[in-house]
Amino acid sequence: MSNIKALQWRYAVKKFDAEKILPEAKIDVLKQAFNLTATSYGLQPIRLVVVKNKELQESLKEKAMNQVQLSTASHVLVICIEDKVDKDFILNYFERVKQIRETPDEILDPFKNFLVDDFGKKSAEDLTIWAKNQAYLVLGTLLTVCATEEIDACPMEGFLPEEYDELLNLKEKNLKSVLVLPVGYRAKDDIFSSFKKVRRPEEDTIINIY
Numbered sequence: 001m002s003n004i005k006a007l008q009w010r011y012a013v014k015k016f017d018a019e020k021i022l023p024e025a026k027i028d029v030l031k032q033a034f035n036l037t038a039t040s041y042g043l044q045p046i047r048l049v050v051v052k053n054k055e056l057q058e059s060l061k062e063k064a065m066n067q068v069q070l071s072t073a074s075h076v077l078v079i080c081i082e083d084k085v086d087k088d089f090i091l092n093y094f095e096r097v098k099q100i101r102e103t104p105d106e107i108l109d110p111f112k113n114f115l116v117d118d119f120g121k122k123s124a125e126d127l128t129i130w131a132k133n134q135a136y137l138v139l140g141t142l143l144t145v146c147a148t149e150e151i152d153a154c155p156m157e158g159f160l161p162e163e164y165d166e167l168l169n170l171k172e173k174n175l176k177s178v179l180v181l182p183v184g185y186r187a188k189d190d191i192f193s194s195f196k197k198v199r200r201p202e203e204d205t206i207i208n209i210y
């Protein structure tokens with residue numbers, strides 16, 4: 001499918017076919033897309049938890065207003081943010097840049113020092129807001145890739161993050177859950193799959209300046 005046709009095909013699935021499981025090759029594509037997504041400064045303050053265990057998916061459903069997508073999905077993707085983006089986190093990023101690109105310190109140091117200083121001045125709340133913004137960038141990437149790969153998905157905010165953090169042992173990894181994305185194949189009896197898209201006309205959403 002073309003990108004536009006794929007986006008027209010996509011919708012927020014209300015019910016997955018629980019008998020259909022995504023091939024690992026499809027999941028690998030989503031993992032790669034997650035890792036390749038754009039983030040501010042390229043710092044990637046995000047992690048992805050991929051849940052296939054059905055018992056755990058049922059527990060995740062209970063902590064998300066019993067939304068059936070979580071238990072019927074092939075996999076549940078939980079997008080998390082790093083709880084701590086500090087000097088060491090930034091220095092580790094620049095060490096990767098140095099190793100992969102073989103960029104000398106005299107070129108890296110000015111930008112590295114700027115980021116260390118800038119992030120050191122941010123409050124914990126500011127850092128959380130910044131990291132959450134990166135999670136939404138990732139969500140957009142994943143939704144687009146899902147559409148082009150004909151993987152059905154349903155983005156979710158309606159869950160209890162603290163409960164998810166406990167269920168998935170995220171605190172031990174210094175992570176916080178932010179967004180949830182069940183993926184799989186739509187059920188044949190999901191009537192929403194045949195609904196026409198409702199969007200504002202382009203003339204109301206796009207401003208052309210030539």
